Amino acid sequence: MPGKGLLIVRQRSLIAITAALAAGALTLTACGSRDDDGGSDSGSDGTTVVIGVDAPLTGDLSALGLGIKNSVDLAAKTANKEKTVEGITFKVEALDDQAQPSSGQQNAVKFVADKDVIGAVGPLNSSVAESMQKVFDDAKLVQVSPANTGPTLTQGTDWQNKKVRTYKSYFRTATTDAIQGPFAAQYVYNDAKKKKVFVIDDKKTYGAGLAATFTGEFKKLGGKVVGTQHIDPDSKDFSAVATQVKSSGADVVYYGGEYPQAGPLSKQIKAAGSKIPVVGGDGIFDPTFIQLAGKDSTGDLATSVGAPVEDLPSAKEFVANYKAAGYKEDFAAYGGYSYDSAWAIIEAVKKVVEDNDGKLPDDARAKVTEAVQGVSFDGVTGKVSFDEYGDTTNKQLTVYSVEGGAWKPVKSGTYTG
Amino acid sequence: MNELPQQLVNGLLLGSMYGLVAIGYTMVYGIVQLINFAHGEIFMTGAFGALTVYLYILPDGTSMWLALPLMLVGAVMVSVTVAVGAERFAYRPLRTAPRLAPLITAIGLSLALQQAVWAWYPEADSPITFPEIEGGPFEIGSVTIQTGDVFLLIAAPISMAILAYFVMKTRTGRGMQATAQDPDTAKLMGINTDRIIVVAFALGAAFAAVGGVAYGLKYGEINFRMGFILGLKAFTAAVLGGIGNIYGAMIGGLVLGLAETLATAYIADVPGMEQLGGQTWANVWAFVLLILVLLFRPQGLLGERVADRA
Numbered sequence: 096m097p098g099k100g101l102l103i104v105r106q107r108s109l110i111a112i113t114a115a116l117a118a119g120a121l122t123l124t125a126c127g128s129r130d131d132d133g134g135s136d137s138g139s140d141g142t143t144v145v146i147g148v149d150a151p152l153t154g155d156l157s158a159l160g161l162g163i164k165n166s167v168d169l170a171a172k173t174a175n176k177e178k179t180v181e182g183i184t185f186k187v188e189a190l191d192d193q194a195q196p197s198s199g200q201q202n203a204v205k206f207v208a209d210k211d212v213i214g215a216v217g218p219l220n221s222s223v224a225e226s227m228q229k230v231f232d233d234a235k236l237v238q239v240s241p242a243n244t245g246p247t248l249t250q251g252t253d254w255q256n257k258k259v260r261t262y263k264s265y266f267r268t269a270t271t272d273a274i275q276g277p278f279a280a281q282y283v284y285n286d287a288k289k290k291k292v293f294v295i296d297d298k299k300t301y302g303a304g305l306a307a308t309f310t311g312e313f314k315k316l317g318g319k320v321v322g323t324q325h326i327d328p329d330s331k332d333f334s335a336v337a338t339q340v341k342s343s344g345a346d347v348v349y350y351g352g353e354y355p356q357a358g359p360l361s362k363q364i365k366a367a368g369s370k371i372p373v374v375g376g377d378g379i380f381d382p383t384f385i386q387l388a389g390k391d392s393t394g395d396l397a398t399s400v401g402a403p404v405e406d407l408p409s410a411k412e413f414v415a416n417y418k419a420a421g422y423k424e425d426f427a428a429y430g431g432y433s434y435d436s437a438w439a440i441i442e443a444v445k446k447v448v449e450d451n452d453g454k455l456p457d458d459a460r461a462k463v464t465e466a467v468q469g470v471s472f473d474g475v476t477g478k479v480s481f482d483e484y485g486d487t488t489n490k491q492l493t494v495y496s497v498e499g500g501a502w503k504p505v506k507s508g509t510y511t512g
Numbered sequence: 513m514n515e516l517p518q519q520l521v522n523g524l525l526l527g528s529m530y531g532l533v534a535i536g537y538t539m540v541y542g543i544v545q546l547i548n549f550a551h552g553e554i555f556m557t558g559a560f561g562a563l564t565v566y567l568y569i570l571p572d573g574t575s576m577w578l579a580l581p582l583m584l585v586g587a588v589m590v591s592v593t594v595a596v597g598a599e600r601f602a603y604r605p606l607r608t609a610p611r612l613a614p615l616i617t618a619i620g621l622s623l624a625l626q627q628a629v630w631a632w633y634p635e636a637d638s639p640i641t642f643p644e645i646e647g648g649p650f651e652i653g654s655v656t657i658q659t660g661d662v663f664l665l666i667a668a669p670i671s672m673a674i675l676a677y678f679v680m681k682t683r684t685g686r687g688m689q690a691t692a693q694d695p696d697t698a699k700l701m702g703i704n705t706d707r708i709i710v711v712a713f714a715l716g717a718a719f720a721a722v723g724g725v726a727y728g729l730k731y732g733e734i735n736f737r738m739g740f741i742l743g744l745k746a747f748t749a750a751v752l753g754g755i756g757n758i759y760g761a762m763i764g765g766l767v768l769g770l771a772e773t774l775a776t777a778y779i780a781d782v783p784g785m786e787q788l789g790g791q792t793w794a795n796v797w798a799f800v801l802l803i804l805v806l807l808f809r810p811q812g813l814l815g816e817r818v819a820d821r822a
Contacts, residue, residue: 153630153637154637154737155638155639155735157637157638158638297792298792323790324776324780324790324791325790325791325792325793326790326791326792327791327792327794327795329741330741330791331727331731331733331738332522332526332730332731333791334522334525334526334773335519335522335523335772335773335774335776335777335791335794336776336791338515338518338519338522338777339515339777341515341518342514342515342518355639358639358733359731359732359733362732366649366656366658367518367656368649368656383638383639386639386641387639387641387732387733389644389732
């Protein structure tokens with residue numbers, strides 16, 4: 096096909112021209128601003144601020160973590176290219192928390208100590224977030240998580256009865272388990288018509304919380320919990336649990352936890368003879384789950400925050416830019432949310448700088464934190480803004496099902512009490 | 513449905529794997545009184561060795577029945593090379609050093625091996641799928657046995673029988689027994705103790721490699737950290753069975769596997785114990801059992817009471 100070849104050539108020359116133009120433009124503006132400034136005040140002369148990223152970049156959850164890192168990087172690059180904030184260059188510094196709360200806290204301390212850091216995106220895990228919140232809050236450094244779903248992080252430990260915001264510097268673009276668990280329960284009970292559930296969790300902040308909110312709603316709807324089990328996340332042998340599932344007569348399994356355990360768990364449940372779907376939250380919504388669970392995972396379900404990124408008109412540009420940037424890893428489940436998290440910080444910086452005559456004020460961190468509370472823009476995942484607890488106002492969720500070795504969206508919706 | 517027979521089989525299978533790895537701990541300890549904490553990583557490198565043979569040496573689509581023996585050879589070769597290398601370069605120079613020195617070296621080596629695989633094996637930073645044997649599970653009464661577990665069911669007893677024959681009947685095996693009893697006297701009797709120690713490391717590694725292949729077949733995935741927890745469990749099994757005793761290692765493994773599985777399945781059903789049941793508590797119960805055994809039999813289930821030679 097000659098047309099195809101031509102297209103490639105055309106694209107290639109296009110990239111070359113764009114690159115040349117971009118390089119030229121950057122050089123010119125750099126010269127220009129230096130001339131304008133005349134050396135009177137170095138503050139506005141291309142101040143560089145750092146957006147920190149904390150996520151698991153190695154280990155079992157690295158697929159999700161690297162997607163977060165790359166997406167934030169893309170946001171920063173886009174802001175720099177489009178000169179979203181005049182006179183400010185964004186730089187991204189990513190630290191690896193290995194999904195460990197202790198590492199997360201060390202990283203938070205590092206970010207606080209680096210005076211160039213203006214805000215942080217992350218972490219992935221709710222349990223890691225717990226260890227970081229106070230460190231950031233004491234320093235008035237804003238933190239926006241693209242993935243934390245534990246309700247206590249924003250609404251306090253007694254969130255079911257009395258919502259109290261604990262940390263003013265903590266925000267998230269992900270929907271909480273208070274919505275995600277019940278949403279899954281409604282789908283499983285009403286749409287999938289499953290009435291007997293076996294609930295399993297990993298006893299971590301995220302997993303246990305999700306399992307609890309799911310169980311509550313499922314019982315309210317009239318479903319029956321025929322068994323519960325807590326697995327050891329360090330183990331790979333779930334044969335004892337799988338045998339229990341089989342003898343319980345359950346027609347669906349709900350798992351609160353993440354894909355490194357969910358994959359083998361699903362596989363072993365099916366191998367033991369229970370041909371029933373395993374349902375989980377956004378923690379199992381990753382291609383690695385399907386890889387680990389094997390071909391029997393067809394029909395397994397996961398809920399995830401927001402509408403499918405690939406289907407949103409607002410996300411088309413993000414997906415195209417992500418591909419064009421040539422990142423080695425996929426943007427994974429939280430790519431769009433990470434981009435929006437970073438963009439919320441960028442928008443906040445923009446407001447602070449504009450309010451301060453185009454310069455970053457001395458108490459920039461506190462000002463940026465305040466400004467994030469008020470941001471409102473159309474992001475990759477839809478409208479991005481935060482309520483009085485720091486939670487996203489976007490309550491969209493989607494159910495995905497494993498079909499033909501990939502996650503396919505089944506139903507999108509919002510959870511209503 | 514009565515799930516007890518199935519849970520017993522689950523426990524025995526898990527225990528057989530602990531046993532295969534525990535043999536390496538117990539043999540090395542029996543001969544040089546070293547707790548080789550890098551043994552879990554030797555198990556891990558064995559699994560990666562088998563995977564390498566499957567992915568990079570054999571042509572795509574090779575039948576598992578043909579591939580499996582070759583994968584085993586690959587696993588054993590890698591594990592033995594790593595173990596013998598560790599003995600030669602990490603432990604032998606420290607043989608006369610205080611006991612804590614080789615122990616710390618072992619922990620360091622364990623970390624180094626994990627990180628080496630993580631850094632240099634392609635895509636080892638996330639779990640890698642291990643090939644599976646085709647064919648459905650086998651049903652025997654109410655018990656289901658997975659195809660991947662059949663290998664473990666066959667390999668564990670055969671390995672054990674070969675080891676027993678080797679240690680009891682061959683010249684090298686008797687040399688090992690002599691060295692374990694008294695290395696200095698054994699040397700005076702003309703036994704090349706250096707060689708015996710290398711053989712002990714190599715044998716332990718070969719069993720760990722078989723365990724590594726069994727792990728891959730059973731769980732369908734391997735990763736660079738798989739040796740850490742399993743190594744600790746196998747070490748526990750070796751202590752439970754009586755460290756230094758090769759039969760003890762296997763028995764200890766089986767007891768530990770059964771204890772964990774039964775605790776996972778049944779503790780929560782005991783009235784008032786719901787909070788202390790489930791798999792998250794299974795390790796606690798396994799260690800309660802270990803403490804109880806050691807209270808009444810400090811030498812372990814099959815261990816002999818020997819004066820500490822330190």
